[in-house]
Every structure is written in structure tokens, then in C-alpha cells.
Amino acid sequence: MIRKFKFEDEMHESLQCVPMAVRRKLDRVGLKIGLQQWKSLDRGERLAICHFPFDSAEECDALGVFIREAMERRLGVEPKCLTDAQRASAEPPASPPARAVVHARTAGFDLNATTWSRLDGDERFALLKMGDAETPSHNLGAALKEFNVPAIAQVDQPRAK
Structure with missing residues (x-):
């Protein structure tokens, strides 16, 4: 089952972009798929990747094999491998990153x-990916909501007399 966020509703209909839940799976599996590579996969392959479980090491291994074989068949190339540091981003930190806090503000x-402690891992991952970049995603506000x-409470400004 794939985690579907409302701010990505259009994306889930077409699967023309990589959904946030798939991005987390890819990070955990340690593979990088570019947008053009994602679009080169057929809809069935994209749906399978969306719904493939990834909770155990065995499930991650199986998903990795599926993705590598699908890309080899479609494109004749293997996906890029992520570094250990990049893979670690699949498990967001216990505290919100400072840049994400600034972008949220x-x-x-x-x-x-x-607030961060009340979010689940998928929500933290999404905010990390959208808000901890130099330029935040256009969907950051929708995700935060x-x-x-x-x-942030709006402070009433005194009226000019």
C-alpha cells in the first residue's frame, strides 16, 4: 500500500512524477531514479514500485531487484546507487532541521x-525533502497544513491614527 498525501493528489492519478512515498522507498533501498527514467517505466511498473512493501531488509532487497531489472529492460541502464548518507535520509532526524523550520516559518x-515529534516518519520525510533544501518546494505550505x-499566530498591528 502506498501512502498518498493530499498535496500530491494529481501526481497519484497520472504517476508522471515520483510520489513522496516512492522517494522514501528509493532512499531506503539506496537507488536514484531520475524523472525521465521514472517516466520511461510503464504504468504497471510504476504502480508496482508504489505498492511494493519496504519494511524489512528482504522487502527492500526485492524492491531493489525489481527496479534494477525494470530499468535494465526499459533503458538498458542500472539506476544510480546512493551513498550511505543519502540512504540515511529515509529515516528523518529526531528534531526538525533548522532550514526546514525557517522555510516553514x-x-x-x-x-x-x-510538532515534529508528533509527525510520523512519512510526514517527516516529506517535510525534510520539501523544506530542507536551499529553495523549498512549492508544495511545502500545503504539506504543512x-x-x-x-x-504562526498573527499579531494584531496597532492601527494608525
């Missing part, structure tokens, strides 16, 4: 340690 949300991250 800019979007009008208070992403603090308490979907994940019930509190909005």
Missing part, C-alpha cells in the same frame, strides 16, 4: 520540536 507555520502543523 516563511510559509506561515510553526514547525517546532514538539495537511500535517496539521500550527500556523
Whole structure:
């Protein structure tokens, strides 16, 4: 079963982009698939990758074999392998990254340690990928809202007389 976020609804219909849940699977498996490579896979292969389980080491190994063989058949190439540090990003840190906090604040949300601790691993991963980059994703605000991250209280400004 794939975790579907509302901010990605259109993506799940067409599978023309790599859904966040698949990005997490790829990180855990240790493979990088570019957008053009993803689009080169047929819809059945993309759906299989979406729904493939990845909780155990054996499931990750099987998913990796499936992806490598599908890409070899379709493109004649193997996907790039991620470094151990890149693979580690599949398991987000216990505290929100400072840059993600700043980007969330800019979007009008208070992403603090308490809120972060209430998020599940998939939600943390999504916020890490969307908010901890130099330039945040255009979907960051929608994700923060979907994940019930509190909005920053607006302070009433005194009116000019």
C-alpha cells in the first residue's frame, strides 16, 4: 500500500512524477531514479514500485531487484546507487532541521520540536525533502497544513491614527 498525501493528489492519478512515498522507498533501498527514467517505466511498473512493501531488509532487497531489472529492460541502464548518507535520509532526524523550520516559518507555520515529534516518519520525510533544501518546494505550505502543523499566530498591528 502506498501512502498518498493530499498535496500530491494529481501526481497519484497520472504517476508522471515520483510520489513522496516512492522517494522514501528509493532512499531506503539506496537507488536514484531520475524523472525521465521514472517516466520511461510503464504504468504497471510504476504502480508496482508504489505498492511494493519496504519494511524489512528482504522487502527492500526485492524492491531493489525489481527496479534494477525494470530499468535494465526499459533503458538498458542500472539506476544510480546512493551513498550511505543519502540512504540515511529515509529515516528523518529526531528534531526538525533548522532550514526546514525557517522555510516553514516563511510559509506561515510553526514547525517546532514538539510538532515534529508528533509527525510520523512519512510526514517527516516529506517535510525534510520539501523544506530542507536551499529553495523549498512549492508544495511545502500545503504539506504543512495537511500535517496539521500550527500556523504562526498573527499579531494584531496597532492601527494608525
